[in-house]
Amino acid sequence: MGPRRYIPVLALAALVAAVERAVALGGAGYYLTQLIMAAYYCLVAAGLCLLMGHAGQISLGHAGFFALGGYTSAALTTHNLLAHAAEPWARFLASCGLLAEWQNVYGVKVLSVAPWAAFAAAVALAAAVAFAIGVPIIRLRGHYLAMATLGFGVIIYRIAAGTDALGRSDGIAEVPPFALGAGLAVGGAAALRVFNYYVAWGLVVLGALVIVNLTGSRVGRALASIHGNEAAANALGVDTARCKVQAFVASAVFAAVAGSFLTHYNGSIGPSEASVMKSVRYVAIVAAGGMANLWGVLLTGAALNFLSLRGVFDTYDDAVFGAILIAVMLFAPRGLLGMPQLRALRGFVGRRLHAGRAA
Amino acid sequence: MPGALLETHALSRRFGGLQAVQDASIAVAADSITALIGPNGAGKSTLFNLIAGSLAPDSGRVVFGGRDITGAAPHAVAALGIGRTFQTTRLFAHMTVLENVMVGRHVRSKAGCIAGMLNLPSTWREERRIREHAAATLADLELGGHMHAVAGTLPFGVQRLVEFARALAAEPRLLLLDEPAAGLNLHETAALGRLIERIRSQGITVLVVEHDMSLVMDISERVIVLDQGRVLTAGTPLEVQKNPDVVRIYLGDDHA
Ligand SMILES: Nc1ncnc2c1ncn2[C@@H]1O[C@H](COP(=O)(O)OP(=O)(O)OP(=O)(O)O)[C@@H](O)[C@H]1O
Numbered sequence: 001m002g003p004r005r006y007i008p009v010l011a012l013a014a015l016v017a018a019v020e021r022a023v024a025l026g027g028a029g030y031y032l033t034q035l036i037m038a039a040y041y042c043l044v045a046a047g048l049c050l051l052m053g054h055a056g057q058i059s060l061g062h063a064g065f066f067a068l069g070g071y072t073s074a075a076l077t078t079h080n081l082l083a084h085a086a087e088p089w090a091r092f093l094a095s096c097g098l099l100a101e102w103q104n105v106y107g108v109k110v111l112s113v114a115p116w117a118a119f120a121a122a123v124a125l126a127a128a129v130a131f132a133i134g135v136p137i138i139r140l141r142g143h144y145l146a147m148a149t150l151g152f153g154v155i156i157y158r159i160a161a162g163t164d165a166l167g168r169s170d171g172i173a174e175v176p177p178f179a180l181g182a183g184l185a186v187g188g189a190a191a192l193r194v195f196n197y198y199v200a201w202g203l204v205v206l207g208a209l210v211i212v213n214l215t216g217s218r219v220g221r222a223l224a225s226i227h228g229n230e231a232a233a234n235a236l237g238v239d240t241a242r243c244k245v246q247a248f249v250a251s252a253v254f255a256a257v258a259g260s261f262l263t264h265y266n267g268s269i270g271p272s273e274a275s276v277m278k279s280v281r282y283v284a285i286v287a288a289g290g291m292a293n294l295w296g297v298l299l300t301g302a303a304l305n306f307l308s309l310r311g312v313f314d315t316y317d318d319a320v321f322g323a324i325l326i327a328v329m330l331f332a333p334r335g336l337l338g339m340p341q342l343r344a345l346r347g348f349v350g351r352r353l354h355a356g357r358a359a
Numbered sequence: 360m361p362g363a364l365l366e367t368h369a370l371s372r373r374f375g376g377l378q379a380v381q382d383a384s385i386a387v388a389a390d391s392i393t394a395l396i397g398p399n400g401a402g403k404s405t406l407f408n409l410i411a412g413s414l415a416p417d418s419g420r421v422v423f424g425g426r427d428i429t430g431a432a433p434h435a436v437a438a439l440g441i442g443r444t445f446q447t448t449r450l451f452a453h454m455t456v457l458e459n460v461m462v463g464r465h466v467r468s469k470a471g472c473i474a475g476m477l478n479l480p481s482t483w484r485e486e487r488r489i490r491e492h493a494a495a496t497l498a499d500l501e502l503g504g505h506m507h508a509v510a511g512t513l514p515f516g517v518q519r520l521v522e523f524a525r526a527l528a529a530e531p532r533l534l535l536l537d538e539p540a541a542g543l544n545l546h547e548t549a550a551l552g553r554l555i556e557r558i559r560s561q562g563i564t565v566l567v568v569e570h571d572m573s574l575v576m577d578i579s580e581r582v583i584v585l586d587q588g589r590v591l592t593a594g595t596p597l598e599v600q601k602n603p604d605v606v607r608i609y610l611g612d613d614h615a
């Protein structure tokens with residue numbers, strides 16, 4: 001594959017710009033907010049597309065990585081260190097540019113970890129956690145891997161919803177904007193909406209570029225070969241476990257980046273972002289988009305999340321995504337067939353339905 | 360055996376109640392073509408799997424190039440220079456022929472996950488070298504015309520050759536071939552024999568499991584006979600052909 005593989009990335013970038021222009025010309029700037037949020041959810045789906053479509057692994061815990069990123073950024077950038085400002089360690093950190101001083105919406109002065117440092121910590125933490133749980137669980141297959149990642153998601157949700165320092169069910173609010181210099185920032189200010197649209201979708205385009213690069217590289221080919229025939233891949237020197245863990249960590253990093261940025265954009269994060277239903281939603285988007293089909297996944301993700309955020313699905317939001325997942329698995333479009341995990345899961349759902357009908 | 364590239368020492372492997380390989384000690388001289396023969400179920404493929412690390416032995420050792428590799432994972436064994444083809448062809452059916460052979464370069468290249476994501480200049484230069492080497496390997500086996508075909512769509516004989524090319528692309532020191540002539544016609548088998556001799560002349564040691572006796576007798580310097588998991592005898596093709604035990608297991612007691 002030569003440079004031609006970058007054509008869809010350019011097309012995506014053009015589409016992003018075209019949508020922004022159309023929205024501006026149509027005087028529907030208020031759509032941008034949902035489009036920005038949808039972009040970050042698309043970024044999670046893109047990472048999951050790499051994991052499910054290319055590495056053949058399922059994760060029902062990706063909302064956990066999203067929340068890990070978001071909560072780390074939120075907690076570090078809102079924890080007020082002003083009382084410690086005079087202490088040597090705080091002065092040292094401040095002199096390194098790791099701390100930032102700002103005023104929250106109530107006019108209270110806050111000294112906290114700078115957003116970029118919190119972002120770096122969030123990504124590093126998500127990568128470390130993904131590696132730590134990835135090494136033991138990646139050898140699991142089918143339902144077992146699904147359940148293990150589900151368990152991880154549930155743990156993160158419980159921690160988020162049950163820890164005082166994380167605001168329990170209220171989550172963390174008053175997260176400062178992520179200042180990028182020149183008066184620009186990732187945040188909810190209406191004046192920065194167009195800028196934020198381009199930051200969010202710019203990250204999606206960047207993520208797509210990274211995935212296109214990876215899948216066309218030595219490691220991407222190794223992942224594809226594992227899909228084709230694991231024993232033959234091993235006999236050619238491909239370390240199955242290593243490749244799969246790398247894909248798992250990469251997809252977790254995608255989710256954490258999205259979580260961190262969206263938290264700054266929204267100015268808050270709550271435990272619902274870590275919920276199992278959110279994880280199911282990401283899986284549903286990837287399944288509906290055609291698994292390894294990144295462009296299908298991104299378009300599906302953009303459309304479904306946009307509709308969901310516009311409130312089109314009303315109180316049936318979660319039900320809609322669950323239904324999409326079931327429908328896709330039952331009627332198995334092309335993308336699904338390649339993945340043993342979902343095939344196993346599909347068999348499981350199918351048997352359940354049969355059992356239900358027989359009863 | 361002095362000068363042996365590969366040695367196994369009393370390898371044993373049991374499947375439930377079945378002793379598939381028992382106390383098998385073999386030696387493969389460097390730069391030789393050695394044949395491993397024996398009736399169906401003798402344990403030939405199991406012995407290959409024990410050498411290549413896809414099965415762990417219950418006891419015994421595998422020594423390759425003077426190094427104990429017993430229990431090493433298959434990918435690690437491959438990295439040390441042992442390549443293999445399988446009894447039933449195992450191509451990456453959904454990938455193109457070129458991509459299949461490019462995977463063969465895995466152990467000879469090093470771009471990692473992050474380098475791949477960033478596609479740095481060093482990464483794409485390596486990628487170009489991988490592609491060129493794979494294309495040259497295919498051209499060498501006269502498979503250049505199939506380069507962009509999806510592997511799974513090719514005729515059986517061509518698939519076998521592609522699997523060969525894929526293993527060769529790794530430039531192994533030792534190549535394990537499990538029944539390479541199975542399913543090939545007379546013409547293809549003769550070409551295969553010449554190919555194996557050519558591979559050896561390039562400095563690759565070959566250990567081949569084969570049922571086609573004329574091919575075995577033609578190309579190999581040494582023949583090892585396995586029966587019911589045990590090494591029955593080993594020697595030159597002529598010695599082995601004359602061995603009454605070998606005649607018995609191949610032709611039945613009447614001929615002994
Ligand atoms: N994974 C396994 N589990 C259980 N039994 C096995 C396994 N692999 C091989 N066997 C058994 O071990 C014995 C040796 O099998 P193996 O495949 O090594 O024989 P072979 O010499 O390669 O035979 P063939 O010429 O038919 O390929 C056979 O009886 C086979 O059924």
Ligand SMILES: [Mg+2]
Pocket residue numbers: 403404405446537
């Ligand atoms: Mg066999």
